[in-house]
Amino acid sequence: MHATNDVKVLGTDLAAAVRRILPPTVAGELGMIIIRAGQDPGMLELGAFYASTSVPAEGTWTEAIEVNARMLRGFMRKKPPAEFRLVFFDGHLTVNGSTIEAQLATLTPSDARAPKVWTKRRKMPWLGRGLRRSRLRPW
Numbered sequence: 668m669h670a671t672n673d674v675k676v677l678g679t680d681l682a683a684a685v686r687r688i689l690p691p692t693v694a695g696e697l698g699m700i701i702i703r704a705g706q707d708p709g710m711l712e713l714g715a716f717y718a719s720t721s722v723p724a725e726g727t728w729t730e731a732i733e734v735n736a737r738m739l740r741g742f743m744r745k746k747p748p749a750e751f752r753l754v755f756f757d758g759h760l761t762v763n764g765s766t767i768e769a770q771l772a773t774l775t776p777s778d779a780r781a782p783k784v785w786t787k788r789r790k791m792p793w794l795g796r797g798l799r800r801s802r803l804r805p806w
Contacts (some may be wrong), residue, residue: 672755674711674726678747681722684751685743689736700739701772702753702760703731711753728753731772734760738767 689697698715705712713725715736732755742751742762754761760769 671727671729672732672753674724674728674753676711676722676724676751676753678750681745681751682743684713684720684722688713688715688720689740690716691762697736697740699733700736701731701733702728702755703772706730730755732760732769733772734767734769 677713685700688700695770701714702712703712704712705721705724707721709723709725710721712721712726714720739760739762748763752761752763755769758768758770759766
């Protein structure tokens with residue numbers, strides 16, 4: 668197998684980069700991490716939410732892919748190994764022999780949700796205490 672997306676990254680560099688771009692939360696959605704070739708040769712760029720960072724990598728990476736952030740962060744939980752080998756092929760990202768699902772990155776994120784619509788709530792009568800036209804005004 669000769670993959671066009673095959674890089675080796677120092678374990679401490681990749682773990683620090685993933686921790687730096689993801690919010691420190693244990694619950695809730697983390698979304699997707701986009702992995703692409705960096706602007707400088709020999710760099711790999713990781714992007715999530717509104718943050719991105721680059722790490723030095725050895726090998727070739729040609730495509731932009733997106734992978735579940737929580738699953739990728741799972742590899743960084745404990746003490747990271749000396750180096751991570753990332754290989755993307757056929758819709759899968761292999762991280763040091765473990766495989767997780769990944770896909771080619773698109774302009775619209777795959778986990779996009781409709782924005783929450785805020786509506787005016789009806790004020791309860793006890794919220795208007797002290798106002799001129801309050802229903803609970805004592806006089």
